[in-house]
Amino acid sequence: MGKKVFSLEDFDLALRKAKEAIKKDGLIIYPTDTVYGIGCNALSRKAVEKVYLLKGREEKKPLSIVVSDIEMLLQYCNAGKKEIDAIERFLPGPYTLLLKRKKKIAAATGEKIGIRVPEHFFIITLVRQLGVPIVSTSANRKGGKPPAKVEEIDGRIRRGVSVIIDGGRCRHGKGSTVIDLVEGKVLRKGAVKKEEMVFEEEGSGAA
Numbered sequence: 001m002g003k004k005v006f007s008l009e010d011f012d013l014a015l016r017k018a019k020e021a022i023k024k025d026g027l028i029i030y031p032t033d034t035v036y037g038i039g040c041n042a043l044s045r046k047a048v049e050k051v052y053l054l055k056g057r058e059e060k061k062p063l064s065i066v067v068s069d070i071e072m073l074l075q076y077c078n079a080g081k082k083e084i085d086a087i088e089r090f091l092p093g094p095y096t097l098l099l100k101r102k103k104k105i106a107a108a109t110g111e112k113i114g115i116r117v118p119e120h121f122f123i124i125t126l127v128r129q130l131g132v133p134i135v136s137t138s139a140n141r142k143g144g145k146p147p148a149k150v151e152e153i154d155g156r157i158r159r160g161v162s163v164i165i166d167g168g169r170c171r172h173g174k175g176s177t178v179i180d181l182v183e184g185k186v187l188r189k190g191a192v193k194k195e196e197m198v199f200e201e202e203g204s205g206a207a
Contacts, residue, residue, distance in 0.1 A: 004158075005150065008122060008167040018126050021162040022134065027051060029139045029153060030126070031167030032066075032118040034094045034176045034191050035146040036153060038161065039066070039123075042107040042133040051135055054160040056142040063107040064096050064114030065133040068124050073115055076133065078102050083181050090179070091117040092124070094172050094191035096136070098180040107135050112182060122167060138175060148173035 006014040008031070021028050025047040028039050038054065040047035042065040052059050067073045070087060077099040079087065090097060101113040108114070116136045118124065127134050138146035139153050147153045149169045158164065172191035180187050 004162070005164045005166055008165060011122070014165050015122070015126060015129070017163045018165055019130060022047075022126075022130055022132075024162070025050075026162035027054065027160065029150075029157070029161050029164040030123050031165060031170055032116075032120045032123055032136075033092075033171045034118065034174060035148055035170050035172075036139040036150065037066075037123075037136050038139045038157070039134040039136065041130075042135045043105050045106040048106040048135065050160075051137060054157060055137065055140070057137075062110050062113065064116055064136040065105075065107055066116045066118065066123055066127050066136045067133050068128040069117065072127070072133065073099075073117070074102075076102055076105065077113060077115060079181075086179075086181055087115075090193075091115075092119045093117070093193050094119070094176045096176045096178045098178070098182060098187070100182055105133070107133075112180070114178070116176065119171070120167070122165065146175050 006017050008014055018028050022041050025044050027050055029036055030039050038051055040051055079099055096114045096116050098112045098114050101108055139157055140146050141154055150166045175190040177190040177192055178188040
C-alpha cells in the first residue's frame with residue numbers, strides 16, 4: 001500500500017493528493033479549525049454512501065458540507081438578509097449553520113442543510129479549486145470522540161480513507177457550534193470565536 005498520510009508542511013503535495021482522491025470518489029481526512037473531518041464530494045452519492053458506512057451512521061441523518069465562501073453557499077441554500085447577516089457574522093469560523101436547502105444533493109436530502117466555512121486555509125483552498133462542496137463530518141465512528149490531531153483517529157477510520165492530511169493539532173480541539181438559522185436556535189454548543197464568547201452565554205438556554 002502506498003503512502004496515505006501527507007503533511008501540510010508540503011502544502012502543494014497534500015493539496016494534490018486530496019484533490020485526486022476526491023475526484024475519484026474517495027474519502028479523505030482533513031484538518032479544520034475545530035476537529036479533523038472526513039470529506040468527499042458532497043454531490044456524489046457513491047462517495048457519500050462510503051462516509052455513512054465508514055462512520056456507522058444512519059443514512060437518514062444528513063451530512064453537513066464545507067463551501068469556500070458565501071457565493072458557493074448561496075448555490076445550495078436559500079438565505080434572506082437576516083440569514084446573510086448571520087452568515088457574515090459567523091463565517092468563516094467554528095460554526096455549522098443550518099439553512100433551507102435550495103437543491104437536493106447527495107449529502108443532504110432534507111429541507112435543511114448544514115454549512116461550514118472553516119477558518120482553515122487548506123480545506124477552503126481544496127473546495128475552491130475543486131468547485132464542489134465537500135462533506136463535513138468529524139473523523140470518528142458513531143459515538144466516538146472527534147479527533148483534534150491525526151494520532152487520535154480510530155484505526156478503522158484511518159483504514160477506510162484514501163488520503164489523510166496532517167495539519168497538526170486543530171486550533172479549537174472540539175466540534176463546531178451548530179446554529180439553526182431557520183428556527184433561530186443553538187442546537188449544539190461547541191467551539192466559538194473569542195469575540196463570540198458572549199454569544200455562547202446568551203445561547204446557553206437554547207435546545
